Amino acid sequence: xxxxxxxxxxxxxxxxxxxxxxxxxxxxxxxxxxxxxxxxxxxxxxxxxxxxxxxxxxxxxxxxxxxxxxxxxxxxxxxxxxxxxxxxxxxxxxxxxxxxxxxxxxxxxxxxxxxxxxxxxxxxxxxxxxxxxxxxxxxxxxxxxxxxxxxxxxxxxxxxxxxxxxxxxxxxxxxxxxxxxxxxxxxxxxxxxxxxxxxxxxxxxxxxxxxxxxxxxxxxxxxxxxxxxxxxxxxxxxxxxxxxxxxxxxxxxxxxxxxxxxxxxxxxxxxxxxxxxxxxxxxxxxxxxxxxxxxxxxxxxxxxxxxxxxxxxxxxxxxxxxxxxxxxxxxxxxxxxxxxxxxxxxxxxxxxxxxxxxxxxx
Amino acid sequence: xxxxxxxxxxxxxxxxxxxxxxxxxxxxxxxxxxxxxxxxxxxxxxxxxxxxxxxxxxxxxxxxxxxxxxxxxxxxxxxxxxxxxxxxxxxxxxxxxxxxxxxxxxxxxxxxxxxxxxxxxxxxxxxxxxxxxxxxxxxxxxxxxxxxxxxxxxxxxxxxxxxxxxxxxxxxxxxxxxxxxxxxxxxxxxxxxxxxxxxxxxxxxxxxxxxxxxxxxxxxxxxxxxxxxxxxxxxxxxxxxxxxxxxxxxxxxxxxxxxxxxxxxxxxxxxxxxxxxxxxxxxxxxxxxxxxxxxxxxxxxxxxxxxxxxxxxxxxxxxxxxxxxxxxxxxxxxxxxxxxxxxxxxxxxxxxxxxxxxxxxx
Numbered sequence: 001x002x003x004x005x006x007x008x009x010x011x012x013x014x015x016x017x018x019x020x021x022x023x024x025x026x027x028x029x030x031x032x033x034x035x036x037x038x039x040x041x042x043x044x045x046x047x048x049x050x051x052x053x054x055x056x057x058x059x060x061x062x063x064x065x066x067x068x069x070x071x072x073x074x075x076x077x078x079x080x081x082x083x084x085x086x087x088x089x090x091x092x093x094x095x096x097x098x099x100x101x102x103x104x105x106x107x108x109x110x111x112x113x114x115x116x117x118x119x120x121x122x123x124x125x126x127x128x129x130x131x132x133x134x135x136x137x138x139x140x141x142x143x144x145x146x147x148x149x150x151x152x153x154x155x156x157x158x159x160x161x162x163x164x165x166x167x168x169x170x171x172x173x174x175x176x177x178x179x180x181x182x183x184x185x186x187x188x189x190x191x192x193x194x195x196x197x198x199x200x201x202x203x204x205x206x207x208x209x210x211x212x213x214x215x216x217x218x219x220x221x222x223x224x225x226x227x228x229x230x231x232x233x234x235x236x237x238x239x240x241x242x243x244x245x246x247x248x249x250x251x252x253x254x255x256x257x258x259x260x261x262x263x264x265x266x267x268x269x270x271x272x273x274x275x276x277x278x279x280x281x282x283x284x285x286x287x288x289x290x291x292x293x294x295x296x297x298x299x300x301x302x303x304x305x306x307x308x309x310x311x312x313x314x315x316x317x318x319x320x321x322x323x324x325x326x327x328x329x330x331x332x333x334x335x336x337x338x339x340x341x342x343x344x345x346x347x348x349x350x351x352x353x354x355x356x357x358x359x360x361x362x
Numbered sequence: 363x364x365x366x367x368x369x370x371x372x373x374x375x376x377x378x379x380x381x382x383x384x385x386x387x388x389x390x391x392x393x394x395x396x397x398x399x400x401x402x403x404x405x406x407x408x409x410x411x412x413x414x415x416x417x418x419x420x421x422x423x424x425x426x427x428x429x430x431x432x433x434x435x436x437x438x439x440x441x442x443x444x445x446x447x448x449x450x451x452x453x454x455x456x457x458x459x460x461x462x463x464x465x466x467x468x469x470x471x472x473x474x475x476x477x478x479x480x481x482x483x484x485x486x487x488x489x490x491x492x493x494x495x496x497x498x499x500x501x502x503x504x505x506x507x508x509x510x511x512x513x514x515x516x517x518x519x520x521x522x523x524x525x526x527x528x529x530x531x532x533x534x535x536x537x538x539x540x541x542x543x544x545x546x547x548x549x550x551x552x553x554x555x556x557x558x559x560x561x562x563x564x565x566x567x568x569x570x571x572x573x574x575x576x577x578x579x580x581x582x583x584x585x586x587x588x589x590x591x592x593x594x595x596x597x598x599x600x601x602x603x604x605x606x607x608x609x610x611x612x613x614x615x616x617x618x619x620x621x622x623x624x625x626x627x628x629x630x631x632x633x634x635x636x637x638x639x640x641x642x643x644x645x646x647x648x649x650x651x652x653x654x655x656x657x658x659x660x661x662x663x664x665x666x667x668x669x670x671x672x673x674x675x676x677x678x679x680x681x682x683x684x685x686x687x688x689x690x691x692x693x694x695x696x697x698x699x700x701x702x703x704x705x706x707x708x709x710x711x712x713x714x715x716x717x718x719x720x721x722x723x724x
Contacts, residue, residue: 043454043531044418045535045540046417046418048416054407058517060464065520097416104422157422160424166420166464168420170418181403275403
């Protein structure tokens with residue numbers, strides 16, 4: 001992490017330097033004791049506990065594909081950037097150790113906007129009032145990081161006409177105990193955490209909101225989100241990665257295979273089937289459909305960031321883990337000729353469930 | 363690492379998917395046994411040896427600042443992207459475990475160019491003939507990765523109008539033995555690996571070459587590098603990170619503080635002085651100036667990716683490590699009022715050595 005680490009005065013413009021200092025201040029909070037050396041050297045140093053392995057995930061989020069500057073409040077973009085990485089760790093049953101953030105931003109977003117400070121707060125979302133875009137972005141990211149005791153241990157910054165954020169999460173998992181996509185076996189039952197389709201339903205509401213004319217003079221914060229809609233939009237704007245649930249499953253040896261539902265149940269379950277060489281059957285009547293969502297969104301919506309996991313039929317799975325309900329939704333089957341990879345059981349009979357996962361904004 | 367790992371067909375365009383497959387094929391070589399789970403799941407899993415800690419570094423390289431599409435052959439950009447990260451590991455004395463690459467590229471660079479294939483090889487540099495830009499970029503990156511037994515264990519890809527590459531390196535270092543910037547003490551001697559100023563001298567030659575009119579019909583590979591110049595330009599185009607030397611220093615307990623010379627001796631030595639609360643003195647007559655480079659470039663040039671380290675005066679330092687010469691260039695002093703942080707000893711007497719490190723292309 002050349003820049004934030006070295007604080008090299010030559011590699012950045014004065015504006016970028018100020019921003020790096022801001023990130024550094026945010027990042028240097030007291031936190032996990034897994035980080036034995038944070039920002040300020042050539043590398044960060046992280047310490048594992050005895051018997052642990054390192055889990056690494058990187059996720060590149062790009063404007064127009066993973067978020068829209070016009071739609072998403074900056075705090076939501078920061079939150080969602082980190083949530084993608086934390087959710088990958090959760091799906092392995094890994095304990096987050098540290099996050100690293102590389103940001104590419106247009107100059108317009110890295111400046112503290114004076115005009116924003118003098119605008120009426122009623123024109124802004126609650127999370128962004130009186131904050132520059134980057135302040136609010138970092139605020140959203142760091143708030144989620146704090147929830148999961150995950151220090152921001154480094155990162156880099158560069159000017160880029162297309163805003164993008166590359167997030168790296170480093171986690172620790174008990175040696176040989178990581179929940180793999182390839183560990184599903186016929187006879188196992190299929191479970192999900194939380195509810196499905198809420199993110200897609202919220203995104204649809206966000207699109208409706210964006211379609212309505214509204215006053216806007218700023219280049220960001222274009223969409224004002226009314227307070228009454230904030231709870232409804234939360235599954236999309238502020239999804240909660242299931243870190244505690246993944247850790248619980250590993251610590252108690254409950255789950256076999258797992259994946260996080262980022263692309264949608266139909267697509268992500270297909271990944272499990274492909275990696276495990278199995279088939280699966282989902283009972284539509286068992287699906288925990290999010291209030292306000294449809295069956296279609298629960299099956300294909302994506303970005304719910306719930307965990308989908310398998311467990312032997314004899315394993316007793318709690319009804320909820322750390323306050324999040326667990327629902328049995330189907331089972332794993334052997335591959336058979338003339339049987340689809342994933343079958344959906346409906347009142348009208350079994351149907352093939354093709355992967356039709358979430359296309360983000362493409 | 364959502365995309366390469368999951369192979370999610372919805373998150374990418376067909377062109378990007380083909381490219382991800384290409385990266386995946388390159389990445390799935392047999393390699394280090396530190397990677398117990400590579401591409402294909404929510405995270406990669408890496409295994410440390412007993413008594414090791416994790417070293418993490420991320421470096422964002424952006425067109426126009428860290429490389430020029432018009433000047434640098436794509437294999438050089440790939441090599442330099444990875445070299446930045448490997449050099450950070452080397453400066454800690456860490457053993458590379460795996461690299462992760464996030465790429466943002468304009469669509470024009472991700473396509474295999476038919477016209478390139480039919481062009482006369484004499485119009486192309488040796489490393490890029492008959493290859494698309496991305497092929498050559500990955501070739502340069504993977505060749506250096508192979509040299510250092512560092513598998514590419516993941517990554518992501520997105521379209522970006524400004525080409526950029528974010529590289530993550532994960533390494534392992536003996537617990538508590540990492541070479542820190544903060545470990546320099548008065549009385550220690552100051553050493554560098556290899557020679558200094560070669561990268562800046564080569565960049566200057568590259569700029570001269572770029573200033574000359576030349577035939578070009580392609581949007582990339584704009585600069586043809588004549589064979590006779592390739593060795594001269596190598597310190598800039600293909601710098602060699604001193605991984606083996608950093609490991610040797612840690613394994614034999616020879617060095618105290620270390621940093622890699624990415625920003626230039628004057629700037630990087632100032633970092634050591636700041637982090638260690640010491641001053642330093644460099645003897646100009648001792649500097650191993652690269653053939654063809656000047657004293658100024660040796661002091662301020664940057665991007666040599668040599669190691670600068672300190673060791674107690676009583677420690678016997680080998681004249682060379684793994685074939686690379688080691689040169690004593692000065693010593694560490696206590697901070698004194700009225701003494702500059704870094705002093706340069708010259709035939710004309712001592713002079714303050716201000717940080718004037720490399721500004722890359724800004």
